[in-house]
Amino acid sequence: MSSTDVTGSPRPARWGLAAKLFTVLALLGAIAVLVTGVLGYFSARDALEKAVFDQLTAARQTKSRQVETYFRTIQAELRLLATSKMVVDATREYRIAVDQLDRSGASPELRQKVSDWYADNFLPRITRVFGREPAVADYMPVGAAPYYLQYHYIVANPHPKERRKLLDDAGDGSDYSRLHAVYHPVIRAAAATVGFFDLMVADVKSGRLIYTVEKEVDFTTSLQVGPYRSSSVAEVVARCALSPDRSAICLEDFAPYAPSNGAPIAFMGAPVIDQGVVIGVLIAQLSNEEIDNVVTGGRRWRQEGFGNTGETYLVGPDYLVRSGPRTFYEDREKYFAELKFVGTSDEEIATIQRYGTPVLHQRIDTHATRAALAGVEGTGEITGYRGVPTLASWGPLAIPGVTWALVAKIDSGEAFAPIAQLRQNLLVVGGLALLVVVATAAWLSRAMLGPLRELTAGVMRFAAGDYGTSVRGSGSASAGAGANLQAICGVARNDRLQVGLAAIDDDAVGPAMTCQRLFEEALGRRQVALLAEPEFDCVADTVDGAVEMHPLPADLDVGFVEMPFPAYRALAPVETLQQ
Template sequence: MLNRLRIKSKLMALLVGVSLGSLVVGGTLSWLRFRQAFQRQVFDHLTSVRASKGAQIESYIKGFQDWLELLSEDRTVISAMVEFNAAYRSLQNEEIPNEWIEAIETYYGRDFLPDLAENVEGPQIVANYRPLSQASQYLQYHYLVGNAPSNEGDGASSTDDSTYAQHHATYHQTFKNLIDQYGYSDLYLIDFNNGEIVYSVNKRPDFATSLDRGPYRRSGLSDIVAAVRDNPGRGFVQVVDFKPYVPNVAAPVAFLATPIFNGPHIVGILALQMPPDRLNAILVGTQEWEEEGLGETGQVYVVGEDALMRSQSRELIEDADTYRETLRNIGLSSQTVDLVYNLNTSVLLQPVDTEATQAAMAGETDTKIIQDYQGKSVLSAYAPLKLEGLRWAILAEMDRSEALGPITMMQIYMGTLAVIITLVAALLAGLVAQAFARPVRRLIKASEQLQTGESTLDVSVEGSDEFAQLGASFQTLSQKIKDQNQLLKQKELENETLLKNILPESIVTRFRQGEQPIANTIQQATVLVAKVLGLAQYSSSETTTTALSALISDFNKVAKQSGLEPQSMADETYLAVCGLSEVYFDHKQRGLNMAQEMLRIVQSVNSRYQVNLSIKIGLHAGSFVAGVVGTELFTYKLWGKTVAIATQLPEQAEPNQIVVTQPIYERLKDRHQLSAHGSVKADDMEMPTWHLVTDKVPVGSSV
């Protein structure tokens, strides 16, 4: 059917088809590359934010532990522990008036339990929480009941005149200043033997209770006391993950603790209460998410090994009502949703059991598109946190719809552009086809004149249109031009091959462009010089040539794989450089790898060709000059002190031995066993040398 079309119609169809095809192929490839690059850019940013926040959290927790260790060794803390222990014991025989007990019960029934009941299930009765020992009743009456209802007073008592009050007056302000300065919730001094909290700064209901027998014996604070008792080493800081803590009306709290030593004796336990506020301050900062590149939906959060959040959700901070609806939609109970709002936190309440969380808890660090805890598709960058005693992971995420929004806009733009280009291409194709068909017949006539005198012309071209006639007329001329072009290309390839055998590939382009002179200063590279021994002992030139050819061929293959560039093979000496045309930060290691492979190649050649060759290899790193020398008969030369030193090294080596200089040794001494060898002269100084010990191959050995 195409043969029946006129050339104008064919040309129009061709131009429109090519334009549309190019647009589709080019547009699709561009869009795919743009999508991949843009997605990678978003992942890189999320990874950067995640790594930065993670490092801050690790530093914060580590600093917290170090500070607690130092604090436990402070004489003030030690003295306070000893004196509070003694004062606490002296109160065990105090007579407690009934009105004190009634005041304590009134405090629990009126002030504490109503607040607690909002956050815990089941009935709460005073009998489960009131203190029973005389010391507990005495201290809670003077220091807890007197501070009600806020429990956040200065922690002092105006009614206590005991020895305990004297010690309290001595130390309390110091401890209060400490926790206020560093932002911790509370500080505890605990009797190591019976778990009695003999002192706390903020005097909550846990004050003056026993963590062994009292109402909080199953709390996070009792857990950390047990951990210290199990591992009571000096300077060992234990940490317990966030758990609901009843004295804080069931708010999530983590604890750190360490033993207190007075000389060789353990006199107590120092514990600190860590709220999630400091972690939130690191992750949320000033709540400027968009300025941090997290857009409208991005957030960074921490998850524990139970797949529950350890930090605040961005949605809770920005839009509490929407967050409430989100929690209901993902199936959380009404009690849990209410607790989130009562405590104003998502810590230990928001489950995040996602693919990213599971992978991070398994020790993986990666980026992936996943379904988040709301079922939304998000871009997630995740990693485990390196925290002693805690299994946490940190995740930086952004909704896919927002993160990849520019890609959707790109699709719309490209679709619109495709329609416009197609219409324009069709219009231009019509104009071009009309203009192109007009001179075709004149070209046919001219081509026939060029063929005058040619009697053997026999062109069989299918079709009867103008292009068929034009093709027949120019067939012979085209064939001749084709033959000439093939000959020229063959010559160019031969010349190119010869140039690349003489010059590095990066220099060939400059040489062909006529650049003169060509010389470069190579700042950091490794020069390998090897000398092959044993060729002269073979009288048969064929044996020598065959073995040497195989040797050099294998050397060059390994050089290419290792990133080295062979430079010369003369007088049984082989020279190669790593870092000449392309910069390698590990050029010293690559050079040593190449040298080790050369030892193995010599063994292989000995085995294959029944010869007994050996090799001595030297490696030196530094700067030198490389350039093209000569005009008509040119060559590529390396010169400088680095090359001169490297050239001396094979003379020092034993057969099948690798000798390196100081720069190589300093870089690789931790990875390879190197032994002192001697020295090489560098200007007026002697530079020490070393030889490789672990991979040394016996002389004349074969595979």
């Protein structure tokens, strides 16, 4: 069906030029806004991700240097103490004093008091920690000297457990107590200054701990027989006893240590050499709290730039943590809920609760820890130990004697929070820009196609026969187009007038010539008066009939007086005669 209805008026098309122009302009603007927004978003995301990884890597490297420096420092200090004359003399003299006590023996009453103390004080603590009740005999000391010294410095110590080290002289009159009163204050101060949880001296010959600062239940016990023969401290003593090198350092990784209530303890030893012979081992007991304090920055994560979810943590070769995760310290309830969420067994959770620490009890096996323990440094977005997407930087630690990895991480949600805000801003700005584009496209389509639409309507009126049509234009281009259309209409009117008048001329010229010939004959016979009237009527009738047969246009305002045709020349004499 045509786009013109039965009345002859044009009907707008369903998908006109204006709609097409508007759609093209709007699409071009929308594509420009979309491409700009998408490129800006991903560029900003990549830049922020790189900045976060750089920050995490810098934090990890800083923490790595701090941990490595801490171990280098305590190794140097332990080596310095082990080679000092005071420690060499104390080791040699303590060995002699303990041998004397072994020969002197311990009374049954004294042994019973020590056994009762173990049953009443030590075993309940171990039972709570280990979740099982061991036999008393499994932890009792071996030999007379251990019973004697543990009675005077542990059982009969007037100070509570945390302050037993304040006892310098037990007052029993033994050579050991005399030596203890001399060396103990100095060694105790050295341990406190360096930051050792405990300093111990082992006799490599008997395999006994002949001196300790803290006076725990391992004091004077044997590392070759008894409950501690498989402990980390026994391993340190065995290794250092075979190293007659004053620069040698033996380090054993963290492990639960029963005398310290099952707390994770690492041991570092240095040989005590007298005249080229290893007579003892000076052992530093490293509390996990010192390492944890270094790794966590004193638990000041926000102050160190880790935000709300960032942290660094240590992992050993068994994938068990060597420092506490952040959530454990900030929100215990949330921490255990997250462990359960990632599938940690109830038994493992109960173990962490019993020991009061996740160190050596929480397993973190992720892409980051596996790569770092394999000696590979890297960064990437991984699924963290809490089961959430995490940005992480990982790498190994260069500490002789242990295989540790350090990971710095932050939750992706927090790291990309500025990007989320940027995305919202881009959506708002993009929406506003799109509105501007749409409005501009609508204005341009009207401004460009309004005159064209008016011109098209004029052309269609002209095609329908309206030769008097006119077009208004607001711009130079549209005004020129309208003038051209009007000129075309004027030419068309003149052409139509010429056609109409030509038709009149063809129909009127024959009768007019006939009338003229009759008129001339009448003049020849001198009968003008008689013939003028009927011949004029004949001419008039003939012209009227021709006009009726070929009507002129309604707007053609012209009379016979203006006609330059022979009909007028024929009628003029007649009209004159009638006058």
